[in-house]
Amino acid sequence: MTTLDTLKKQYSATRRILWVYPVLLIAAAVLIFINSYAAFAMLGIAVLVQIFVFRRLQKKYQSDVAGAIVENTVCKKLESAKYTPADGGAMSPETVKAAVLLPYRDEKGGCLLKMGIDGSEDGRRVSLCDATLLQRFQLVKNGKSRVHFVSGCLIRVQLKSDTGCDRQIVDKDLMPTPVRLEYYSSRIEEDDASALGESFISYKSPDSAPLPAGFAKQLGLLAAYTPGKIGISLRSNTLTVFLRDRFLARPISFSKAPTQQLIDFDPMPELAYIIRMAKAIDNEK
Structure with a gap:
């Protein structure tokens, strides 16, 4: 270090x-x-x-x-943490696609992953990285193609057990509405999504199990804390969380020398909330 x-x-x-x-x-x-x-x-x-x-x-x-x-901050929360600045570490465009959470254009620059961190917490593999995804959409049929970038921190936790779930819970403002409607058009929109909070929309596959007990409470705690927009995918034994406009990277001023206070500043305190969510899903206290 x-x-x-x-x-x-x-x-x-x-x-x-x-x-x-x-x-x-x-x-x-x-x-x-x-x-x-x-x-x-x-x-x-x-x-x-x-x-x-x-x-x-x-x-x-x-x-x-x-x-x-x-x-000095995020890695210390994990066991055997490894930092890979040039890419997403264990996170790749394929793992982003497997979460069925956020679409991106399958082209050069369509999925940029940086500052990868990989480690574990109480037997669960944990991976984080900063992500920028390229999306395109049209406001009207045959209209002009518009370009949109969604950026934030992507966190993945491997759970201890298979939940049987195939669900995505996304903030209405996580991505442009046309992008969301097209991407989730083949999935079922939940009627009781308001139980998770009025700002969230819930999608699932036809054979998905119900959300685990305690999930809604942990989502509420995370939403109350983070200023970012939240997207969550729970598929089998994998919990993937995207926090829009929240980053591991932070602007570094060159106007003054680095201080201990600077390197002690935790850019991702939300990780503790996400780990507690994973424990609740695994039915652990």
Whole structure:
């Protein structure tokens, strides 16, 4: 795990490179009165330093800080946690599709997964990642195709037992209505979905078992806590939760050095609620 001291040294080194850029610009301004060719050469060097040196170091620093945050917070909630920043870890486009929760276009860039975390909690495999899904829809038949991106955090928990369920519970505003209606057109919409909260719509397959006792209570607790829009899939022994506009990644300012308070900030406290939901489904206290 990247330590705070390492991040501070990395920040200082990158800041020193930042100061090279204005020095080169000043040198180019002075040279314009002496040798215009040298001035333009100096200006070119300044631009190259900014693009290929400073921005690369800045991007790496911000990525390392984001990684240190999740390793210091989310990963500590799990056993044998592994962090994979470049992709979704155990989460893949195929696992997103298997949840039957959110549609995405099967094309390049249609399902982008980053900052994967994999571990376990009391014998349950737990995986998280940030996800951005590309969706297309038409407001009217044969109308103009519109593009929509839905982004958030995707959490999957492998339950200890098979629930017999094949159900999805989604916030009405989780995705555009035309996308939702088309995607769930082959599934049954529950008449008693209001028991889960007025903002939710519940879908199921014809042979799905009822929702486990205690699920509605845990959903209510999660909904009351998170500012994100919720989508949940419960299929067999897999619980998948999507929290729109909630992310493992967070903006990292370059205006000041990293602090202990920064890397102690938990970006996903909702994970505790989701684990409690999994325990309720498994009929554990």
